[in-house]
Amino acid sequence: MEKLQYLAQAYFHQDYDLEAEEPIQVLAEFRDCEPSEVVEEARGTMERVVTSGMREEELAALWLDRAGACYDPRQDGIEMSVWFRQMVDALL
Template sequence: MWEGDAAPLLEAIRRLAVTALRAALTKLLAANLSERELARLWLRQAGAAYDPRDEEIEMSGWFAQILDITRGRDGDRVSRQVHDHPYES
């Protein structure tokens, strides 16, 4: 059985997840969907429970904020920044 440190593997997974999230958000924002379409996609298709509109934040603005938070960040920093972000409830 391998008894090495799993930290490098976990870090690679975090980085891949952040990269995939950034690519998806970039493509989504480039599609110029309406706020209604973005809400439907996020809440119905993705099955999300959080609705930024409850805090008077437009969907496109919230997606842009998440994209900005993840810009140039590694997985650990992204997790901390998203958790501490002022728009989180």
């Protein structure tokens, strides 16, 4: 959870949209700039979240409240479960 929180707060801060045209590009920056073990740990956490069976509201609370991300994918019409799968894929 620690690396997910780091990703959310360090990369999806209030001005994340000034650093990339699309939110998914922020993940590419994280993948390319951070040590591989940090990226792998974050991806592993996200994979566990994807397979956990959490409901959409729980995923939203995890990403926005617990991790502290300022990006809410639902504002772009993306379900939280889809967003978590996209994040996993982007970090491969």
